[in-house]
Amino acid sequence: MLFQGSAVFSALIVLALFGFLVYFTLPLFSEGQFTELFSWHWRPFHGEFGILPMIVGTVLLAISAMLIAYPVGLGICLFIHGLGPTWLVRPVLFLVYGMTGIPTVIYGFVAVFLLVPLLRTTLAHGTGFSLLAASLTLSILVLPTIVLLINTQLQQIVPRLRLTTEALGISRIHELTRISLPSASYGLLAAAILGFGRAVGDTLIALMVAGNAAQIPGTAFDSIRTLTAHIALVVATDSQSTIYHSLFAAGLILFMTTTTVNLLLHQIRRRSSREGQSA
């Protein structure tokens, strides 16, 4: 039957993606290049194809972007739910929705011509294409995800509590920090996980702003290269088959990371719906 067929087809796509990545990574195992893959040097012309620097770069960038975006996103949610003036609530929500519609490449583009020169001149350190620039830009990209997730959950909790807490004379701040936020724990967790997944999966910002040097950064002002940017760069520049295997290994690592993130998220959603909160 048509409907069932298309649903099954759609569901099988993920398996196909996984299958292709594994199929193209397999030669690495049989040809014993596996240890080469997990080395600290990417020097394709010397036959060294280590992707560890890219893994470190990806993790560093995602974590630092989340460290910026999460507190800010949480702050905006508290602003929406009672700590900001009521007449500003709709404009702020509109802004956050609007941000989801801005293409990633535009964030990257504006960062290249606005943020990077700013960092270059104020810090007087290197070119400005750095971990810091990329994490600032990426934090703007993942912010709407965080805000909208936490907001959805607070929307179900706050209105129920407000009358009671007002009657008890509890202040807004007290209500939000001691009652609402603790009972929104699933939403808070889901936002952190989903935001992290988004940050890991982003290609364009890392590619445009992070500088793409395959190295371990010493400071936040150093250049990094992420797995996603690595894939894009290698496809664009090289055409040797030995490099391709490491490319698919990078893809496989990325895929397994985001899949783990989504499975976690799925578990959280199920548990929260069982306990009567919906994340």
Added chain:
Amino acid sequence: MRKLFDIFIYSWVWISTLAVFSTVICLLWFLLSRGLPTFGKELFFGQASVWEAITGQVRVWDALWPACVGTLSLVFLAALMAVPLGISSGIYLACFAENPFKRILSLSVELLAGTPSIIMGLFGFALILFLRNTFFPDANTSLLLAASCLALLILPYLIFTTQAALESLTDEYRLIGPSLGLSQLQTIFHIFLPASGRGILGGVILSLGRAAEDTAVIMLTGVIANAGLPHGLFGKFEALPFRIFYLAAEYQTPAELNSAYGTALVLLCLTGLLYGGALALHKTLEWQWNQH
């Protein structure tokens, strides 16, 4: 002590909100102030005359026209593949699937939604390598391949929005069909789909916006900087987001940089229109529900 805590929380909340507000305003102001002055015939068609460029008689150099056509054909082709598949999968999940099976299907669609776009691009690229080694030694990345990979990217959105639109129908709608003696298919086509049409359409528009803005997928599947108008389904092509990316990294002259600002503004307008349209549809939907 208590007072200090309050002050800390209030300043954190206000600083966060104002920082994001001013960042977005800065971004828009920057793009508008640099991009608007470049708008004109020159930006879209370069030195070529408008009519000759549109009919494809002359090649357009250093201008947006080929990229616009490329992006439009990409979005159109991707929608052509993904929309029927997405909507019918959504219908199945909402109206037919039973629970253990339904949960597995939904989970794998969720996983697809969470997969980074570059992985879809890599999949397309791998597919070409695979075809070259097996059946078609001449296989190469092309418009059709890029559109298919984009279709994978937007498919989960289509499924989710269709499913959500159908599942949010009230019980009244569910009872109409059986009470009139309609079969399940007739109920779906004559009652459910018309009633949830707006929600589904909103999802379709949103997914078009997603397809128009994505760069990582097409970067690996056949977009190049100076392809001109797309040469059929198996040719290379240009696209707006890639043009922005390319010019930001490789611009040589101030004129090219200006053209990049113009391109960015055009893309922003395009996605803004699509997202705005989807949002407007959503609003009228909520309004309609509140009337009941």
